[in-house]
Amino acid sequence: xxxxxxxxxxxxxxxxxxxxxxxxxxxxxxxxxxxxxxxxxxxxxxxxxxxxxxxxxxxxxxxxxxxxxxxxxxxxxxxxxxxxxxxxxxxxxxxxxxxxxxxxxxxxxxxxxxxxxxxxxxxxxxxxxxxxxxxxxxxxxxxxxxxxxxxxxxxxxxxxxxxxxxxxxxxxxxxxxxxxxxxxxxxxxxxxxxxxxxxxxxxxxxxxxxxxxxxxxxxxxxxxxxxxxxxxxxxxxxxxxxxxxxxxxxxxx
Numbered sequence: 001x002x003x004x005x006x007x008x009x010x011x012x013x014x015x016x017x018x019x020x021x022x023x024x025x026x027x028x029x030x031x032x033x034x035x036x037x038x039x040x041x042x043x044x045x046x047x048x049x050x051x052x053x054x055x056x057x058x059x060x061x062x063x064x065x066x067x068x069x070x071x072x073x074x075x076x077x078x079x080x081x082x083x084x085x086x087x088x089x090x091x092x093x094x095x096x097x098x099x100x101x102x103x104x105x106x107x108x109x110x111x112x113x114x115x116x117x118x119x120x121x122x123x124x125x126x127x128x129x130x131x132x133x134x135x136x137x138x139x140x141x142x143x144x145x146x147x148x149x150x151x152x153x154x155x156x157x158x159x160x161x162x163x164x165x166x167x168x169x170x171x172x173x174x175x176x177x178x179x180x181x182x183x184x185x186x187x188x189x190x191x192x193x194x195x196x197x198x199x200x201x202x203x204x205x206x207x208x209x210x211x212x213x214x215x216x217x218x219x220x221x222x223x224x225x226x227x228x229x230x231x232x233x234x235x236x237x238x239x240x241x242x243x244x245x246x247x248x249x250x251x252x253x
Contacts, residue, residue, distance in 0.1 A: 001118070001208040002227055009203065010227035013056055013091040019202055023195065023222035026094040030056070033083045037090075041079050044092050045069030052093040052140075055086050066095070066140055096223070099215045101187050105179050109135025112212045112223050113153070113186060115196040116231045119207040121253035125197045127155055128248075129233035129241060132186055133212075134174065136165075149174070151181055152236040158189030162236040192220045199225065 009015050014030035021028075029044050031037035044051060049070035055063040063086075067078060082090060096110050105111045116128040132151035139147060149171050151160040163171045163181040172182045186192075196211045199222065203209075210229015213220045234241055 003205040006203055006206040007227050010225050013054055016225055020222055023199060025221040028093045030089060031092055032089045033087060037083060038079045041092055042075060045075055048094050050095055052095060053082060054091040056089045056091055096214050097216055099217055102215050105174060106135040106177055108138060109140055110214050112214050113192055115192060115211045115213060117196050117200040117209055118248055119200055120248055120251045125200045126248060127193055129231055130155055131233045132160060150232050150236045152233045158186035160184045164236040166235060195220045
């Protein structure tokens, strides 16, 4: 479905930001492992205080952490540790203030919606089984690979219809927060769908993409795009979707 050259654009978080920056709606900067990178982090922390640090080369939520940059007396030590830890550099982001309705699911993580898009033609982009991802425990990420819960959504209403983790444990309610997951309705899902369809047009030769979107009080924002993003709706529903993919291939133009 995709041109191989697009993979680098999505794998490199700084490059992704250059293409899709207007959809992030927060400040971000790439810090290389050098004195220049150290100064970039120092300047960013001076403006925004706490921030998210993401390794430039990893995926699946691996290595992501919140850095407390609002302690000037400790900042030099923090920066030194970060540049040693992230040998290829790091992507530094302003913290996302998610909407209360999403935050209550699991407050320590930003709970996102993965919306897979398939461009079957120039005029038609199909939304392929969106799902909500909810964090667990003390994790700051919601990725299933980090123990998060996969909540399959009804694509029209935004209602959670099934919720499981990657190893098949079922969660009708969140085990830590007690919030009911089955039946939870993601607010403004159709607005997220529209955003995903717009994003799918930015690099049209990437015909399949998984978009991670977060809901803030000012609407949906892009967290990241995944050129080969997994669609794991079937993990939670225990239903396959190969036949649907084949039907989409028939529409391919």
